[in-house]
Amino acid sequence: MLLRDLVLGRESPWAELYDPARKNLRAVLPFARENLNVAAEYSDWLRPGEVDDESKIEPGMGAVIRKGLSKIAVYRDSSNQLHQLSAVCTHLGCIVSWNALEQSWDCPCHGSRFSPDGKVLNGPAIRSLEPVPSAVRK
DSSP states (O other): OHHHHHHHTOOOTTTTTTOTTOOOGGGHHHHHHHHHHHHHHGGGGTSOOSOSOGGGOOTTEEEEEEETTEEEEEEEOTTSOEEEEEOBOTTTOOBOEEETTTTEEEOTTTOOEEOTTSOEEESSOOSOOOBOOHHHHO
8 A cells, every 4th residue: 555655656644654764762672672682792702611621511512612812612522522613603793602402502692593513503694603723722
């Protein structure tokens, strides 16, 4: 109805409701609350890792470890092999955390999910987690 009226150059009672520039004061508080939550998630950059040593990670589990200024997502597979990736989400840079139930790395900021080896399972991220340079692994 709105599109028909716009094409025909007529006034439409729907125009104000669907105007992209409309102001909705009821949305201000939820919008601010959500953005404060995202900002708080970035404080993970300042916190220590979930464990201080890879030896504390059981097979089939993952944890974030701090190595200097880097946050490393470490997963130990069922054959006891360690897989180390950057814990920085490739969408907007929040720190991922291990989801033991889903066996995935999850980003708390916007919901991206990554497989244990860092491949994107769900967006908004479109790139896999980055491999950790060998200099940081030591």
